[in-house]
Amino acid sequence: MNLTLEQIQDFKGKYPRQIWSLFFSEMWERFCFYGMRGMLVFFMISQLNFGDEQANLQYGATQAFVYAFTFVGGLFADKILGFRKSLFWGGLLMIVGSVILSIDPHQFFFLGIAFTVVGTGFFKPNISTMVGKLYKAGDSRTDAGFSLFYAGINLGALLGGYFCIAIGKGEMFSSFIPEDKRWNVAFSLAAIVMVVSLVNFIFTQRRLGPIGLQPQTLNADGTFSPMAKWKEYGVYVLSLVFVPIIMTMVSITEYTDLFMYIVGPLTLIYLFYEMTKVTPAERKKLWAALVFIIFSILFWGIYEQSGGSLSIFAANNLNKDLLGLDPNGVNNSGGAFFIIFLAPIIGLLWIWLSERKLEPNTLIKFGLGFIFLGLGYYLLFATKFFANLQGITSLNIFTIALLVITFGELCLSPIGLSIMTKLSTEKLQGMMMGMWFLASAYGQYVAGIIGANMASAREGATNYEKLITYTEGYKDLGIYALVAGLVLILISPFVKKLMQEVH
Template sequence: MSQKLTLEQIQNFEGKYPKQLWHLFMVEMWERFCFYGMRGVLAIFMVDQLGLTDANSNLKYGAIQAFVYAFTFVGGIFADKILGFKQSLIFGGLFMIFGNLLIGINPKEFFYIGITLSIIGTGFFKPNISSMVGMLYKDNDARRDAGFSLFYSGINIGALLGGILCVHLGKTYGWSYAFLAAGVVMILGVAMFLKFKNELGPIGDSPLLNIAPKTRKLRELGVLIGSLLCIPFIYMMIQNTDYTDIFMYTIGPLAVVYFIYQLIKIPDSNAKSKFLAAFILIAFSILFFAIFEQAGGSLALFAKGNIHPSVFGISMDPNVVNNGANSLFVIIFAPILGLIWIWLSKKNKEPNTVIKFGLGFLFLAGGYYIFYTMRFFSDAQGLSSLEVFSLAYLVVTISELCLSPIGLSMVTKLSPKHLGGMMMGLWFLASAYGQYIGGKMGASMSVTKENATLIDKMLAYTGGYKELALYSLIAGLILILVSPLIRKLMREVK
């Protein structure tokens, strides 16, 4: 067995990317296959197989996605305090495997319990692999943003494959095959991490390695028991979205209180200032994700009923485009944008993180305005252009690349090392609130009257997208205007 690498050996790499980054994005690639494959079929599955209305499907989709991201906050805390990133990732991966395989056995009967297990699993998996990517770099390494952009591109290969394959399997052969595929590839992801985890050296090790093994095992067992006890509560709240409202009104304030508690405990004023800057940017990201994440809810249902099934004369399922276009564009443009950041950095002209966030909102506004214009390409039956739909996704993807991978990098740069998992979890908790608000936005766009025509739905959805474009434009302009104040809080971090 080769000698375990030290952190210094890992961080003193040559070239643009550390070799461990390739292994981590391969693992995350399969997790994203599982997650996006499941996400892409949720809304249409609930309408077609569970008999829900468009509005209820949007609400339940928002609730499920909110719990997925909210649990990452809890998973990040347990990783920081007890499990460590490596063990947390394996723990979460196993829950995701069991959840998807269970749904695959009988989608109608086991849907809610399988989704519950997947929610818990994703909570332990998702924040911690991103935290490990951040630890591959020294604090002031200018290559970090490019590394996260590459990581973001690589894992979207999994999202693209999962998004296309699971929709195709579900619609063509049956929904069991869609969820079984998600479970099988998750097995590959966990197996791959077990093979390569030693190359990470001390990165992701348990913070309790120096205490008595028996005490550590008891605390780890406590995490498992606590997770199992959450199952009936999450199950109940997914089935009844009124309970989801109560949960979301509770966990947000608790998370803010916990953040303030940790902020007060930080002795160094410089670290405290950066910690606060991270929180402000995370708060802005809530609105971004509420608008961006219409993909699995309202846009999935819009694509299902209001888009011509052909692009440039080639027959194409609009839901395959809805579930795969974003990932395809990320794969193409993320490395390019990452290299652009490096090139601008060498010339001392790279936009700072706050400006990148602002640009993300402005591109998002442009993308949703294009979604609005689809009403002008609609025929008499209420079917619009898949080409214009794809163009809107291209612009929306550029917005994502300006904010989401940069946001992941920002959290690792601004957070104290001992709070990295918690703050990564808080980043994903903001995504949870975005998903939750996004579900309600999608439901508000849905036509509730019986006998609604496709024209009625076209006007309702595109009218909603115009409002979302306006919200994005306002948020982007505000961020750019206040960027000097936030930059001052960020101190030396760019």
């Protein structure tokens, strides 16, 4: 099916047909990713005998490298592989990582994680960029499309986030799975769904036309020739070389500290260099994109306690008063559950407001995201008022907090993916999408440090004292989020000028 880009973008209705296929590929990849993410801290504490503080730092380091490597994956996709080959190669590496963990997660934990980190770096930024390519510049339906796509992400997160940890802990299928094989099965499940994701993408390619094809080399006479094979194969070899490096840096968190101190400034220097090659109007848009990227670091630093400190909080301080569900499973998948229902509604709301010229600009949406995030963390703080003397509090109140935080996420994350494609130049789209995820890496890194500080402050304390320490920390995070949201709303007129015609 040889569709042209114009035919793809000239679609009727609210969503292009191709977005559904990309939706399912991303859904199963996110099952794999969030399934393993949800197991990390609990597995490290219960199976590898890590302390709470160490587990939080390891979690932050692992997640930071996952998102940091998306910058590398986006760069290689832009320059050499193209989005399709990059996505497929990343998926294969994720399958290898999941299979390694399924064989012996205790012995090969960091090796399997390293393969997953590198694979996610090649997969994640490029499928998001292809979604952006389905729309013409300025199409008011773009935000709705990314909101729908984000629902696919979270359907995978819901299934993987609950099933994997529940199987590993023995909360599900324990009568069928031997106790010593539960974690093997949980990691195997991640590998199986990743295979499904890649098979689906193979069939998807027929309807993508020129979107995501490998870039061609510009010759001196103005003609184009295929990319040299040695460059493509060189990327594959180099990415495998990265595996033992990532394995070492993730397992020794001091190396992660050094990496994060260096890579951010270097990335900014490279971006500033690329900005010298663009027009003044394009440069203003890139400055606007940088504002979104910087604030997103703070957002994810607060939001991503779910995989770290909230995982420990769920295991130690929550009851099962919500339909008897496992608190860790709810913590891992509750936000995703709400997004599945809310994302299409929010996307249609943006369209409805846009048609009536009432839609808030993207920066206002970001500000609202922070305000909802802050209110959600205040509800997490409020769980202490429902605790008994043993430090056990209500999973119901905890879940309501996740609902409020989800409204914040929907105001920021899918809109962030969309705005990166709108503000980027044609040649820098993969890089800017990578920078968006690199900002998430710093957010994950900060989240790990915050969680570790909460854990280290409560050594030897009673379970009730631990609950008070965590909830007081969540109150502070709520204050930071609310302040950031107000600042974003105040500076929105200035940033709107930098964005020019982009809304």
